[in-house]
Amino acid sequence: MSARTLFVTASLLACAAPAGAQTWRTVEASRQTHDTAAISARIEYAAGKLDLKSATGPALYHAALRYDADQTEPVVQFDNANRALTLGVHLRGAKMMNGEEEHQSGSMTAELSGAVPMDLSLELGAVEGDLQLGGLRLTDLSIRSGAADITARFDKPNREQLRTMNLQVGAAQLKMLDLANAGVSRIVAEVGAGALTLDLGGTLARDVDITATLAVGGLTVNVAENTGVFADERSFVGGFKKDGFSKRADGWYSANYDSATRHVRVHLRAFVGGMTLTRTQN
Amino acid sequence: MRTLFARTAASRVVGIALLIVAAHARFLGAQQAKPLSHDSLAGALDALRQGSDSAWLPPTAAFSIGDSTIAANHHAKGPVAIAGGTLHVRGIIDGDAVSYAGDIVVHQGGEIRGNAHAILGKVVLDGGAVDGDTQELSGDLKRVSVAGPVVARSAGSRTLHDLALAGGWLAVLVVVGIGVLIFALPNLDAVSDALERSFGKSLLAGIATQLALAPALVLLCIGLALTILGALLIPFAVVAYIIAAAGLVTLGYLALARLAGRSVIADAGSTDGERRAVALRSLVYGLLLLMLPWIVAGGLSWSPRIEIFARMIAVAVTWVAATAGLGAAVVSRGGVRRAIAPATQRALNTASWATPTPVSGVTAARRPTPFTTAAPK
Numbered sequence: 001m002s003a004r005t006l007f008v009t010a011s012l013l014a015c016a017a018p019a020g021a022q023t024w025r026t027v028e029a030s031r032q033t034h035d036t037a038a039i040s041a042r043i044e045y046a047a048g049k050l051d052l053k054s055a056t057g058p059a060l061y062h063a064a065l066r067y068d069a070d071q072t073e074p075v076v077q078f079d080n081a082n083r084a085l086t087l088g089v090h091l092r093g094a095k096m097m098n099g100e101e102e103h104q105s106g107s108m109t110a111e112l113s114g115a116v117p118m119d120l121s122l123e124l125g126a127v128e129g130d131l132q133l134g135g136l137r138l139t140d141l142s143i144r145s146g147a148a149d150i151t152a153r154f155d156k157p158n159r160e161q162l163r164t165m166n167l168q169v170g171a172a173q174l175k176m177l178d179l180a181n182a183g184v185s186r187i188v189a190e191v192g193a194g195a196l197t198l199d200l201g202g203t204l205a206r207d208v209d210i211t212a213t214l215a216v217g218g219l220t221v222n223v224a225e226n227t228g229v230f231a232d233e234r235s236f237v238g239g240f241k242k243d244g245f246s247k248r249a250d251g252w253y254s255a256n257y258d259s260a261t262r263h264v265r266v267h268l269r270a271f272v273g274g275m276t277l278t279r280t281q282n
Numbered sequence: 283m284r285t286l287f288a289r290t291a292a293s294r295v296v297g298i299a300l301l302i303v304a305a306h307a308r309f310l311g312a313q314q315a316k317p318l319s320h321d322s323l324a325g326a327l328d329a330l331r332q333g334s335d336s337a338w339l340p341p342t343a344a345f346s347i348g349d350s351t352i353a354a355n356h357h358a359k360g361p362v363a364i365a366g367g368t369l370h371v372r373g374i375i376d377g378d379a380v381s382y383a384g385d386i387v388v389h390q391g392g393e394i395r396g397n398a399h400a401i402l403g404k405v406v407l408d409g410g411a412v413d414g415d416t417q418e419l420s421g422d423l424k425r426v427s428v429a430g431p432v433v434a435r436s437a438g439s440r441t442l443h444d445l446a447l448a449g450g451w452l453a454v455l456v457v458v459g460i461g462v463l464i465f466a467l468p469n470l471d472a473v474s475d476a477l478e479r480s481f482g483k484s485l486l487a488g489i490a491t492q493l494a495l496a497p498a499l500v501l502l503c504i505g506l507a508l509t510i511l512g513a514l515l516i517p518f519a520v521v522a523y524i525i526a527a528a529g530l531v532t533l534g535y536l537a538l539a540r541l542a543g544r545s546v547i548a549d550a551g552s553t554d555g556e557r558r559a560v561a562l563r564s565l566v567y568g569l570l571l572l573m574l575p576w577i578v579a580g581g582l583s584w585s586p587r588i589e590i591f592a593r594m595i596a597v598a599v600t601w602v603a604a605t606a607g608l609g610a611a612v613v614s615r616g617g618v619r620r621a622i623a624p625a626t627q628r629a630l631n632t633a634s635w636a637t638p639t640p641v642s643g644v645t646a647a648r649r650p651t652p653f654t655t656a657a658p659k
Contacts, residue, residue, distance in 0.1 A: 025421035
C-alpha cells in the first residue's frame, strides 16, 4: 500500500470521526435601539479572539459568539432598568485551558451602537483582541487584560469627550492607537509584566494627563513633535531617555513645552521598567 | 513495482473508508431529520437548561409543534413557544417568543414585547419589531459534560476538610523532615545552631532576605541578559533560584521546628541511635507545635469569625517561623557555615576559665620521697 493511499485513508477516517470532547455553539444576539439614553456596556471575555467595532445598523448591540459549551458559557444580558449591557463568555468553574484548547478557542464579534453615549469596560483574559473604538460615543473606557494581546484603535473620532481611560495590563500587550481621536484627557495605567503603548500622535483636542504605574513592564508613549511633554518619573530601575528635556523643579520638560498649544503630562512610577517616548511628525 | 494484489488492497482500504464516511453522514442526517416529538423536544430542552442563564426557556409543555401564527390585531400573552415550525407574528406578543428548530418571523405590524429566542433557527424582522433582545442559538446542542454545581459544604464537612488539609500538610512536612534528617543533618544542625544563637538576628535576616528576593532575581536576570550566552540561561536561572529559595525556607522552617521540639524533649540520648531517635522525635513534636494553630483554625471552621481570627494567628506564626528559619539558613549559608551554639560555647568558656586542668582531673600520684635504709632515730 503506498504512502498516498495511507494518507487518503487516514484523512477520510479523520473526517468521519466525531469531533473531540468539545461542544461548539454559536449565539447571535442583538437589540434594537429604542432611545439614545446613555448605557453602561461591559464585555467579559475569558479566552479566544475578540473583535469589537461600532455598529453600522440601528442595533444597540449585535454580538456573535462561538463558544465551547463544555468549558464556557455565554453572557448576553441587557438590564433595561439600569441601562447596563453585559456581553461575553465566562469559563465554567476555574478550568485551565491547555494549549490545544486555547488554539481551538472560540471567538466573539461585537458591534456597539455609535448613537448612544456609553461607559465601556472590558475585562479580558487570554484574548487576542482587535478593538475598533472609533465612531462610538465613549464617555469612559476601562480595559483590564490578563495574558492578552490587544490592539485598540480610534480610527474615527470618538463622538463624546472621553473623560477617563483606565488601563490595567497584566502579563499582556496592549496597544492603544490613534488616541488623539479619542478626545481623552486623563489616562490611568497600571502595568504588571506587560507592555503598554499609548499612541497620542496627531492633533490632540485637549491636554492629556497620564498616570502610569509599572511593576516590571514597559510603557511606550508616542507623541506628536509639536506637543509639549512633561514627565515626572520615579523608578527603581529604568526611567526614560531625557534627551531634549530640561529639568525643572517638579520634573522634566520638553524644549517646546512652553510654546506648545497642547501638552502631554506623564506621571510615572516604575519599579523595574520604564517609559519610551517617541515623537512623530504631524 | 506494485503488484495487482497491492493495488486491489489499496482500493479496498479506500473503499472501506468511504463507506465509513458515508455511514457517518447518513447517521448524522438521520439524527437531524428525525421528526420532532414532545419526548425528543424535552430531551433537547433539558440539555439547554444546563446553562445558568436558561430561565427564559419555557417548560416543554408550553411548546406547540409545527407552524403557528399570531394574527394581526391579536394580543397573545407570552411566552409563545413553538417547535419544528415557523412562528409568524403579525399581532402582538406580550412577553417572549421562543422557537426550537424553526424561525420566528415578525411581520409588518407585528411586535414582540419581550425577547425573541430562536434555537436552531432565525429571528427575521420583516417590518416588525422586537422590544427586547433577539437571540439565535445554533451549533451542537447536545448535553454538555459540565461539572455539577458547587455544593455548599456543611459546617461539619468544612471542619473535617480543613482538619484533613492541616493534617496533610503536617504529614508532608514530616516526610520532608525525615529526608532532611537522613541526607542533610549537618546542615539542619548548623541552621538550628544559628537560630539558637540569635533568634532576633535570624528574623531580621529573614525579613531582609524576603525583601531582597525579587530584586536579586531581577538583577540576576539583568546580569545574565548582558551576555548573549547568559541570556539563554535566564529560564534555568529563574527556576534554580526559586528552588534554592524554597529549599532555604524549608530547611529553616524544619530547623526551627526541631528547635521547638527539642524544648519539649529533654533527653538528648547517649548512643548514636538514641540521638537519631531523639532528633526525629523533636522534629515531629516541633512540626506539630508549629502546625497546631492551623489545626486549631481548621477545628474552628464551624464559626467563620473565630476561624478568621485563628487563621490570622496561624499565618502570623507560620510567617515568623518561616522568616526566622530563612534568615538562619541564610546566615549559616544553608547550613554550611557552622557556629557553636551559645550554651555549648558558655559551657566551654566556663570550664576552660575555671579549671585550667582537665575537667576529668589528673591521676593522683604519690609524691616522690627520698629512700633511706637508715634506722629511724
